[in-house]
Amino acid sequence: MTHLIAVGGSDAGVSAALRARELDPSVDVTVVVADRYPNFSICGIPYYFSGEVRPWQSLAHRTAADLEATGMALRLDTWATDIDVAGQKLIVRRPDGASEALPYDALVVGTGALPSHAGIAGLAALGPDDGLHVIHSMGDTFALDRHLEERDPKTAIIIGAGYVGLEMAEALTARGIRVTQLQRGPEVLSTLDPELGALVHGELDAHGVDVVVNSTVTNVEKTDARLTVHGTHGGTPFSRTADLVLAVVGVRPNTELLERAGATLGAGHAVVVDEGMRTGLPHIYSAGDGTITHHRLLGLTYLPLGTTAHKQGRVAGENALGGDAKFAGSVGTQVVKVFDLVAARTGLRDHEAAASGFAPLTTAAAADDHKRYYPGAHPIDFRITGDTRTGRLLGAQLVGKLGTEVAKRVDTYATALYAGLTVEQISELDLSYTPPLGSPWDAVQAATQAWSLAVRDAEVGVRAHRG
Amino acid sequence: MTHLIAVGGSDAGVSAALRARELDPSVDVTVVVADRYPNFSICGIPYYFSGEVRPWQSLAHRTAADLEATGMALRLDTWATDIDVAGQKLIVRRPDGASEALPYDALVVGTGALPSHAGIAGLAALGPDDGLHVIHSMGDTFALDRHLEERDPKTAIIIGAGYVGLEMAEALTARGIRVTQLQRGPEVLSTLDPELGALVHGELDAHGVDVVVNSTVTNVEKTDARLTVHGTHGGTPFSRTADLVLAVVGVRPNTELLERAGATLGAGHAVVVDEGMRTGLPHIYSAGDGTITHHRLLGLTYLPLGTTAHKQGRVAGENALGGDAKFAGSVGTQVVKVFDLVAARTGLRDHEAAASGFAPLTTAAAADDHKRYYPGAHPIDFRITGDTRTGRLLGAQLVGKLGTEVAKRVDTYATALYAGLTVEQISELDLSYTPPLGSPWDAVQAATQAWSLAVRDAEVGVRAHRG
Incomplete structure (x- = not known):
C-alpha cells in the first residue's frame, strides 16, 4: 500500500x-x-x-x-x-x-x-439569483450570504421542517427575517412522534415562525423580484410569496x-x-x-x-490499508436545538419497529432534569419504545429545554441500544446523581420505568380479560 | 404476604x-x-x-x-x-x-x-452547642441552621474534602463565611486522580476557600466560644481556630x-x-x-x-413480596458540582484496577464539550482507564465547567461499564451530535481514542524494544 x-x-x-x-x-x-x-x-x-x-x-x-x-x-x-x-x-x-x-x-x-427537489416543479430551474437557496455546501452558504447582505430580504419561506429547516428558521428569525415554514407532514420534525414534534412547533410559534403543517408544495415560481410557492394545504390550494425561499426537503x-x-x-x-x-x-x-x-x-x-x-x-x-475494521452500525441517534428547546431521538419509533417485525409498545413520560427543589429544574418529555415480546429497548425520543442535558441523555439510550439492553435494564444502570444535575433515578430511568408499568398493566388487563 | x-x-x-x-x-x-x-x-x-x-x-x-x-x-x-x-x-x-x-x-x-469520627480526638465529646457539626440528618441541619442564624459565625473549618465537604465549602462561602478546608490526602476529592482533583482545588481557590491538603487532624478542642483544630501538615504541627467546625470525614x-x-x-x-x-x-x-x-x-x-x-x-x-429481583451491581458512578465546576467518575481508577487483577492503563485527554466555533465551548478533562489485556473499559473520570454536560457524559461510560464494553467500542457508539451540544466524535469518544492510541504506541514501543 x-x-x-x-x-x-x-x-x-x-x-x-x-x-x-x-x-x-x-x-x-x-x-x-x-x-x-x-x-x-x-x-x-x-x-x-x-x-x-x-x-x-x-x-x-x-x-x-x-x-x-x-x-x-x-x-x-x-x-x-x-x-x-x-x-x-x-x-x-x-x-x-x-x-x-x-x-x-x-x-x-x-x-x-445532493439536495433533493422532492418533485417540486420549478426548483431545478431556479437558483440563488432568483432567490431560491439550498444549504449544502460552502458555495450555497456564500450565495445565501450575498443575498442577505445585498438584497436585505424581509420575508422567507422555508420548505421543510427537518433538522436543517428548523435550524435555519431560527437563524433567519434571529436576523429579523419573517419566516414561514411549510411542512408536508402533520407536524414539524417528522423524525419524532407528532406528540413531541408539537412541542417543537410550539417553540417555533413562540418565536414568531409561521408554521404551516400539512402543506404540500407543488411548485415555486418567480414573481417579479420575489418567489411564490404554490401548493395545497389540507386539500385546499394555497400560494405564499416571499423575498427568499429556502428548500430543505432532504437529500x-x-x-x-x-x-x-x-x-x-x-x-x-x-x-x-x-x-x-x-x-x-x-x-x-x-x-x-x-x-x-x-x-x-x-x-x-x-x-x-x-x-x-x-x-x-x-x-x-x-x-x-489492509485492516479489517467493521462499521458497527448506526442506531439513528439525532439531536437538534431549536431556539431554547432540544429534541433528540435514537433507535426506532413505534411504526418503524412494527414494520421491522418487533412487537412494540411506546409510552410517554415526563421527568424533571434535576431535583425540583434545586433552582432551574425543567421537565423533559420522553417517549420510550420497547419490544413487548423480549423486553428489549427499541428506541427513545426526548424533548427538553436547552440546558436539560437532553443531548447526552439520549446517548445513554444510544449506548443501551448498542449493547442490546432491555428496558428493565435501564433501571439497573448506575447513572450519576447530584441534586443540581439529576435525580436518584435519572429522568432517563423514570421514563423506562413508566414503560415497564404500562407493560405490566397491559398484561394484567389481558389476564383479567382472559380470566 | x-x-x-x-x-x-x-x-x-x-x-x-x-x-x-x-x-x-x-x-x-x-x-x-x-x-x-x-x-x-x-x-x-x-x-x-x-x-x-x-x-x-x-x-x-x-x-x-x-x-x-x-x-x-x-x-x-x-x-x-x-x-x-x-x-x-x-x-x-x-x-x-x-x-x-x-x-x-x-x-x-x-x-x-452514621458520620465517622475517623479517629479524631474530641469529636465524640463535642456537639452543635460547641460549634461542632456534622451533616447527616435533618436534625443536624436544624442544629447548623440555628448556629448560623443565632451566632453569625464568620469563619468555618471543614474537615474533609469529599463530596459533602466540597458542597458545604461552596454553601458556606455563598453565605459569606470564610472557609478553611482541611484534606488529609494530597488533593481534594480523593475519589478522583489528583490531576483532576487539582482542577477542583483550583476552583475552590478561585472562590476564596483556603484549602490545606496533606493535613491530618488529630483533635478538636473548644477554646472560649470557638473551636481549635490541631493536626500535622506535612509532618509539622499546626493549629487553626474558627467559629464553627464541620466534620465530614466519611461514614x-x-x-x-x-x-x-x-x-x-x-x-x-x-x-x-x-x-x-x-x-x-x-x-x-x-x-x-x-x-x-x-x-x-x-x-x-x-x-x-x-x-x-x-x-x-x-x-x-x-x-x-416473594419476587426474585437482583441488584445488578454498582459501577461506582458519582458526580459533584463545586462552584462552577462538575467532577464525575465511574468504574475504577488505575490503582483500584491493578489491585483487582486488571492490567490497567490510564490516559489523560481534553476535548471540547461542543464544536469550538459555536459560542461557549469549553474543554472537558478526561482520564480513561482500560485493561490492556482485554481492551475492556474499566473507568472514566471527567471534570468540566458547569454546563458542559459532564454528569450525563459520565453516564455513557457508566452504561458502557454495565454492558462490559471495550474502550474501542466507545468509538462505535452512535452518540448524538449537533454543533451547539457536541462534536461528530463526542468528547467521550475523543478521550477513549486517545487511550487506544497510547496503547498502540506502548505496544509499538515494546516491539521496538524487543526487536
Whole structure:
C-alpha cells in the first residue's frame, strides 16, 4: 500500500484520510476536493447565518494547513470525473480544466449527497439569483450570504421542517427575517412522534415562525423580484410569496462516480457496501452520505448523518490499508436545538419497529432534569419504545429545554441500544446523581420505568380479560 | 404476604416500601422512621445552606402525605430497638417512650450510615452547642441552621474534602463565611486522580476557600466560644481556630439493629446480603448505606451512595413480596458540582484496577464539550482507564465547567461499564451530535481514542524494544 486517494473533502473522505495517516504515516494520502473548502462543518452553517459563528472560516473542523500538517496532500477545486477500475486510476478535472489520471492503491469515495427537489416543479430551474437557496455546501452558504447582505430580504419561506429547516428558521428569525415554514407532514420534525414534534412547533410559534403543517408544495415560481410557492394545504390550494425561499426537503445520495464505475445501488439508491465499507469493486471503498447505512436494529437502510460518515470514513481508511475494521452500525441517534428547546431521538419509533417485525409498545413520560427543589429544574418529555415480546429497548425520543442535558441523555439510550439492553435494564444502570444535575433515578430511568408499568398493566388487563 | 415493615425513612427503606405498594397494593406496608422527616433528600442539604433551596421542607423527595397516599403507613419518631427474628416481630420504642412489638411477614432494614469520627480526638465529646457539626440528618441541619442564624459565625473549618465537604465549602462561602478546608490526602476529592482533583482545588481557590491538603487532624478542642483544630501538615504541627467546625470525614454503616439480630458483617463492616438483598436471617432484607455493595468490577465492597440505596431498596421491596429481583451491581458512578465546576467518575481508577487483577492503563485527554466555533465551548478533562489485556473499559473520570454536560457524559461510560464494553467500542457508539451540544466524535469518544492510541504506541514501543 503506497497511495490512498479519498474523494470528497467532507466528513467521510477526510476521516478516511486522517485514519490512514494516523495508522501508517508512511502511506501517501491524497484528498480530492471539489471546491476550496475541505473539512468544513456543514452542520454549522445555520449558526453562521444566525450570527453566532463568525467568520465563516471558523466553520472548518480543521484548516487545509492542519490537514496538510498530518502529511496528506489536498487537491482542491478538483472534480473526480471517472474511475478506471481495472487500471486503478482516478480521473480528475483539474482547476485548469485539464484531465489527469491519478493512480491509487486504494480509493475511498465520499462524494456525499445532493439536495433533493422532492418533485417540486420549478426548483431545478431556479437558483440563488432568483432567490431560491439550498444549504449544502460552502458555495450555497456564500450565495445565501450575498443575498442577505445585498438584497436585505424581509420575508422567507422555508420548505421543510427537518433538522436543517428548523435550524435555519431560527437563524433567519434571529436576523429579523419573517419566516414561514411549510411542512408536508402533520407536524414539524417528522423524525419524532407528532406528540413531541408539537412541542417543537410550539417553540417555533413562540418565536414568531409561521408554521404551516400539512402543506404540500407543488411548485415555486418567480414573481417579479420575489418567489411564490404554490401548493395545497389540507386539500385546499394555497400560494405564499416571499423575498427568499429556502428548500430543505432532504437529500439524495450522490452516487454518479461510483455508479458509472459499476458499483451496486441499494437502500435509498445509495452505494451498497459491506460492513468494512467495501463496494465490491477492487480496492474501492465508499463511505458517508452516498453510502447505505448498516443499522443495528433495521439492517440495511439509508440514513445519512455526519456522525455515521465519520465512523464509516474511519473504517474505510483503516481497511484501505489492509485492516479489517467493521462499521458497527448506526442506531439513528439525532439531536437538534431549536431556539431554547432540544429534541433528540435514537433507535426506532413505534411504526418503524412494527414494520421491522418487533412487537412494540411506546409510552410517554415526563421527568424533571434535576431535583425540583434545586433552582432551574425543567421537565423533559420522553417517549420510550420497547419490544413487548423480549423486553428489549427499541428506541427513545426526548424533548427538553436547552440546558436539560437532553443531548447526552439520549446517548445513554444510544449506548443501551448498542449493547442490546432491555428496558428493565435501564433501571439497573448506575447513572450519576447530584441534586443540581439529576435525580436518584435519572429522568432517563423514570421514563423506562413508566414503560415497564404500562407493560405490566397491559398484561394484567389481558389476564383479567382472559380470566 | 400481608405485612411488610421497612425500617428507615431514607432512600432504601422508602424505595422498598414504594416498590412493594407499586407491585401489590394489597400488601400492608409500614415504614418506621426514627425522626419526623421521612424521605428527605440528604444530598440536598448543602443547597439549603447555600440559600438555593428554601424552605427546608422542599428537600422532601415526597411529603409524608404523598407517601401515605400510596397506601403505606408511617411510624414517625419511632426507634427500632430490636428484632425478634424467630417471632417475626420488630421491637420499637414509640414517641411516648413505650415499647411495642410490630409483627411482620417481611422486614427491610435501611438504617443507613452514621458520620465517622475517623479517629479524631474530641469529636465524640463535642456537639452543635460547641460549634461542632456534622451533616447527616435533618436534625443536624436544624442544629447548623440555628448556629448560623443565632451566632453569625464568620469563619468555618471543614474537615474533609469529599463530596459533602466540597458542597458545604461552596454553601458556606455563598453565605459569606470564610472557609478553611482541611484534606488529609494530597488533593481534594480523593475519589478522583489528583490531576483532576487539582482542577477542583483550583476552583475552590478561585472562590476564596483556603484549602490545606496533606493535613491530618488529630483533635478538636473548644477554646472560649470557638473551636481549635490541631493536626500535622506535612509532618509539622499546626493549629487553626474558627467559629464553627464541620466534620465530614466519611461514614460508617449503622448496623447495630441487624448485628444484634445475628446478621453477618462484611466489607466495610456493613451487613452482608446476597444480590437479592437477603441477609440470610429469615424474612429479613437489608438495603442502603448499612449494607455491602455488589460492584460489577470489584465484587463485594462497601460504597454507600444514594443511587445504590434506591436500587437496593427497590430490589428488597420486590423480593420481600416473594419476587426474585437482583441488584445488578454498582459501577461506582458519582458526580459533584463545586462552584462552577462538575467532577464525575465511574468504574475504577488505575490503582483500584491493578489491585483487582486488571492490567490497567490510564490516559489523560481534553476535548471540547461542543464544536469550538459555536459560542461557549469549553474543554472537558478526561482520564480513561482500560485493561490492556482485554481492551475492556474499566473507568472514566471527567471534570468540566458547569454546563458542559459532564454528569450525563459520565453516564455513557457508566452504561458502557454495565454492558462490559471495550474502550474501542466507545468509538462505535452512535452518540448524538449537533454543533451547539457536541462534536461528530463526542468528547467521550475523543478521550477513549486517545487511550487506544497510547496503547498502540506502548505496544509499538515494546516491539521496538524487543526487536
